[in-house]
Amino acid sequence: MQLTIEFGGGLELLCDSKKIHHVNVEFEQQNEEDKLTMRELLSWVQTNLIKERPEMFIKGDTVRPGVLVLVNDCDWELSGQLNTSLEEKDVVVFISTLHGG
Amino acid sequence: MQLTIEFGGGLELLCDSKKIHHVNVEFEQQNEEDKLTMRELLSWVQTNLIKERPEMFIKGDTVRPGVLVLVNDCDWELSGQLNTSLEEKDVVVFISTLHGG
Amino acid sequence: LRYATNGLEPHMIHRYSRHLVLPSFGVQGQANLLKSSILVVGAGGLGASALLYFAAAGVGKLGVLDHDKVELNNMHRQIIHTEAYIGQPKVKSAAAACRSINSSIEVVEHEEALKNSNALEIFSKYDIIVDATDNAPTRYLISDCCVVLGKPLVSGAAVGLEGQLTIYNHKGGPCFRCLFPTPPPRAACQSCADGGVLGVVPGIIGCLQALEAIKIAASVGEPLSGRMLLFDALAARIRIVKIRGRSLQCEACGENAIMNKQYFREFDYEKFTQTPLCEAPLKLNL
């Protein structure tokens, strides 16, 4: 599945300072209706893109506090968080909230 | 065909100051491959959306000088101008260039 | 051209004439603005541009809150301060700049650090609060205080070459805690002092904060509530994304919220975020 994964707000520092990643995520489909969810994508990202300090990305089974997750420019809270299912060509953004000024 | 048509840079004044129009454009399809093009859409817009001073929108068979036309956030010069063919759910923007400051 | 002047004095009609002729702003928008009061918390990189545009636009009562002094290493981004004010309080410098461009508005100086003990009293004097601060505990404190008092909060942030902007606690929209119920680890909170910042980036976010607060004050347009602007200056990319609404579980604004004046006054923001409200500046060793 072709996805675009983007990091911002400093999270790109965890993946060689690269902000935009065009990736092909393969996953085992148990049956036709089985879809890739954000739960699986999180662990795929942690394994394949995060190069350092994984504790700055994941805490427990979800992202660490202070990280916003956007699926197609929409907060994942609105689409079911970890249960959000992904479609071909979706854009997933992980952005750390900023406090400076 | 469902399209979103937007006006900006003052062109919205030609259509009751309404910037965003969700419209359903019907056109006569001669055969299966026949697609709605920007040429047809321009005349549809002139007939159905432009309420006053049409000379501020059209000149000859195209838009007047100073109007940028964007199809899905891309200058129509890059997609064939009047020959650009449109797909379901496309977003077409007409925006007048500004000179003030 | 001839307009209903709605109680505006002749010098105001002249000064704000370019606002008055705008059909979507006009005399009513300007009259609303002249009656409004806005507090800017922080006279640094974000506050600098926001304050100047508030003063220019004619916000009736403009408050500035800060406890810092102007330093040479602020000057690359805090355009409201001149070199002549280095070593003097930022509030004094910022207020003088605002008065120099518009002597017809009221500018109020709050030269103090924001704390649980003074926030309610100060915020209650203003219609709209602008968060132009630089650390996590203060952002929680400001948001909670706005929830307790029912004030809209225009929140901006900038670090490095990125900026973020949204409006909290406005017309049923989310508060800061709805988005961030648990504070981030301290290592995730870079400030401009330790992380650096390209000066014009907080300038842009500060201007956008001014715009959004002016829209609320004047009652025009669609506010950036329930949406967040994400700005990447290096790539020249801007996203405006849809964010969650008010959370029913929010400790500050939810159905069974525990936040009230009493709880707010006693809440330990430094312990909650594991971060001091006022950080000692990093010393560069060059």
Next chain:
Amino acid sequence: LRYATNGLEPHMIHRYSRHLVLPSFGVQGQANLLKSSILVVGAGGLGASALLYFAAAGVGKLGVLDHDKVELNNMHRQIIHTEAYIGQPKVKSAAAACRSINSSIEVVEHEEALKNSNALEIFSKYDIIVDATDNAPTRYLISDCCVVLGKPLVSGAAVGLEGQLTIYNHKGGPCFRCLFPTPPPRAACQSCADGGVLGVVPGIIGCLQALEAIKIAASVGEPLSGRMLLFDALAARIRIVKIRGRSLQCEACGENAIMNKQYFREFDYEKFTQTPLCEAPLKLNL
């Protein structure tokens, strides 16, 4: 922290320390900026914020060109001018403000109207040109002059509650005439004087112009060339769209272009656009 200081003097290291610690800007970016020269044409609504951020950031040589005087009805948006300068030349006022926030850069005053006869000579002294003017003939004149001299042009505009921004003539990208070979009808060219403008809108566009020019001068990031930013302040919507590349048929920069120094000097921009280069301001009758 310890850095290669690349010839920066101690006071500069202190002043620009928040730029120096940025990995994507750093000492090299600051050194490039300090060696660069930028001309801002127009010290009005767009120029006001752009000039302040150029001065603060440390552009080595900063030029200001304008022939107008500061008026009370400029003050709602032109935050670089203080009331004390009303009636005085904008160039003088703007240059004084720039110097007051950064006395270590060179600020050059060009108190004159831009014309075919002086543009080549003035522009040739700068690396980057910023169009912060307010009318169509001047925009064609500036773009053509930049094409003739091979200078990048950071172009901004704002009217009412909308703004636009792009970079012309940069690294093979389009010029203004590539996009607009035929001038618009005069009725389509509202200025801020007759159409009005919400003050902070040119403020935002001017800051974004400063950002893009600083990125070019410092050689960092992706410039907004071949793309255009469209800003709708009322709706809080921003689009960054892809625009056409250089046109082979362009009269200024195309394959068989006729534009050169000689042709430029004799071109009649007022006749071409049916608009005077300097408009008499509208008098409000209130």
